[in-house]
Amino acid sequence: MARCYDSNPFEEEEDVNPFANPSSIPPVPNSKLSPLPSKPAGFYDDYGATIGIPLDTLNDLKKKEKELKIKEEQLNKREKELKRREEAAARAGIVVEEKNWPPFFPIIHHDIASEIPIHVQRLQYVAFASLLGLVACLFWNFIAVTAAWIGGEGANGVMIWFLAIIYLISGVPGAYFLWYRPLYRAMRTDSALSFGWFFLFYLLHIAFVVYAAMAPPIIFKGKSLAGILAAADVIGDHVIVGIFYFIGFGMFCLESLASIWVLEQVYMYFRGSGEAAETKLEEAQSSMRAAIYY
DSSP states (O other), X not given: OOOSSSSOTTSOOOOOOTTSOGGGSXXXXXXXXXXXXXXXXXXXXXXXXXXXXXXXXXXXXXXXXXXXXXXXHHHHHHHHHHHHHXXXXXXXXXXXXXXOBXXXXXXXXXXXXXXXXXXXXXXXXXXXXXXXHHHHHHHHHHHHHHHHIIIIITHHHHHHHHHHHHHHHHHHHHHIIIIIHHHHHHHHXXXXXXXXXXXXXXXXXXXXXXXXXXXXXXXXXXXXXOOHHHHHHHTTTOXXXXXXXXXXXXXXXXXXHHHHHHHHHHHHHHHOSSHHHXXXXXXXXXXXXXXXXX
16 A cells, blocks of 8 residues: 655654754655745835825826816806896896796796785686686687678678688787786886886777677677677578577677676776775876877
């Protein structure tokens, strides 16, 4: 049987005198230990190695840091300038109105919940509903007149159709700029002049819708307005067209009632009580008289 090891591990070692002659010390047989590699001397296990960082990288970092500081200073200056301009505009009474209505295609600025005092928001909403009601009345009037033209009005049908278009394209923006926007500004700023413009043109608005509900052939041409008299004249020849006209008559009646209620409520709010309210009433009356006479 072959031996696994060349020497017996349990065999007693020979005593070796360290002070003896080196030539007399027997060599260690079959030593498998390899000598340690030589390493340069250093302190705290530091063998003298250094980490090299390129100078270009350090320069780039300092440059970027400097650019960021410059941009930050520029942004701070712009912010201060914008704030200064906003404060100057506010002191001058300039109001920036962002168009936000209708949401799908904003064409006007309208924010009752944020800009109108809470105790008159309901009244402002009803006034806005009367504006939308006028839009609906004029649009339905256009449909009814178009049906009358198709139903056999002939050359007269072309004329009343063009008049219906004129009522629609002029009445809607006219109502907004002449009486609704003055009321909106009056409610927001409590301006007597805006109240005066609203009362003047809203009275004309009420007169128009009441006239349209009746539709007498006196001022406007024939059946260009879907009122009760035009409906009674048309229904004998064309029942469907007559029904369209009667629906228009009902819409103009509802618009008239809502408009009268809004006028009454706005007047009661404007009149109020006390000397300040009386002063505002006198200012509004004088502005109305000046607008009528001049």
